[in-house]
Amino acid sequence: MLRLQKKHPRAIRWMHWINFPVLTLMIWSGLLIYWANDVYSIDVFGYRLFHFFPDWFYSALGLERKLATGIAWHFTLMWAFLLNGLAYVVYTAVSGEWRFLVPNRQSFGEAWQVLLHDLHLSKTEPPPRKFNGAQQIAYTGIILMGAGSVLTGLAIYKPVQLAWLTTVLGGYEWARAEHFALTVGYVLFFLVHVGQVIKAGWNNFRAMVTGYEIVREKEVARE
Numbered sequence: 001m002l003r004l005q006k007k008h009p010r011a012i013r014w015m016h017w018i019n020f021p022v023l024t025l026m027i028w029s030g031l032l033i034y035w036a037n038d039v040y041s042i043d044v045f046g047y048r049l050f051h052f053f054p055d056w057f058y059s060a061l062g063l064e065r066k067l068a069t070g071i072a073w074h075f076t077l078m079w080a081f082l083l084n085g086l087a088y089v090v091y092t093a094v095s096g097e098w099r100f101l102v103p104n105r106q107s108f109g110e111a112w113q114v115l116l117h118d119l120h121l122s123k124t125e126p127p128p129r130k131f132n133g134a135q136q137i138a139y140t141g142i143i144l145m146g147a148g149s150v151l152t153g154l155a156i157y158k159p160v161q162l163a164w165l166t167t168v169l170g171g172y173e174w175a176r177a178e179h180f181a182l183t184v185g186y187v188l189f190f191l192v193h194v195g196q197v198i199k200a201g202w203n204n205f206r207a208m209v210t211g212y213e214i215v216r217e218k219e220v221a222r223e
């Protein structure tokens with residue numbers, strides 16, 4: 001028999017779905033700023049493998065010559081990103097939801113098992129918990145990355161007033177590189193996350209929208 005089971009609290013769903021457009025706009029406005037001084041590339045033995053980013057990338061997305069627009073959006077929306085992130089961390093801590101999310105000693109072995117399963121190299125199914133070890137590591141990691149973006153962003157926004165922070169992060173150039181690397185990390189997270197969501201199916205996605213998933217009666221007892 002099928003029945004509905006509560007999965008994601010309302011506050012988590014709101015904060016998750018607010019974060020998605022906010023982060024997208026942060027990346028877009030960040031690119032408008034980065035275009036004005038696009039310094040990063042991957043070089044091996046003096047040979048340029050890839051430049052962040054080729055001209056066609058900027059022109060295809062209409063990112064050129066909009067530095068002031070980028071700064072205005074980036075410095076406004078960072079407040080939404082920060083406040084939403086803080087609200088998520090406080091809610092997760094106070095509600096006890098952190099117990100599903102924070103990795104424990106078993107999570108790393110379990111994440112490896114999940115990876116082998118996803119690559120069709122192992123038949124062991126991921127544990128029937130709300131979040132398996134791989135998800136715990138990925139979701140906790142992305143929250144830490146969010147904190148990292150705020151701190152590295154502040155360090156390059158106010159390197160004089162927050163000189164101590166800029167120094168702790170390795171100086172202005174390092175803080176800027178860390179800020180950029182974290183953004184590349186979000187894009188990689190996003191690709192894997194959306195891929196996993198598609199793979200997990202409609203029931204799983206709908207639970208992040210409505211809060212409920214459909215389960216078979218015998219599964220109801222699960223954690």
Ligand code: HEM
Nearest residue numbers: 008012016019020023101139142190193194197204205208
């Ligand atoms: C763009 C940035 C995104 C970030 C940083 C992000 C981050 C997260 C985090 C941290 C969680 C765990 C939430 C919790 O229970 O506390 C989560 C869950 C989830 N996210 Fe995202 N997400 C993003 C975008 C998306 C998008 C675009 C989709 C849909 C296509 C999506 C679908 C889901 C679903 C369905 C879950 C629940 C997974 C499950 O129950 O197994 N997310 N996400």
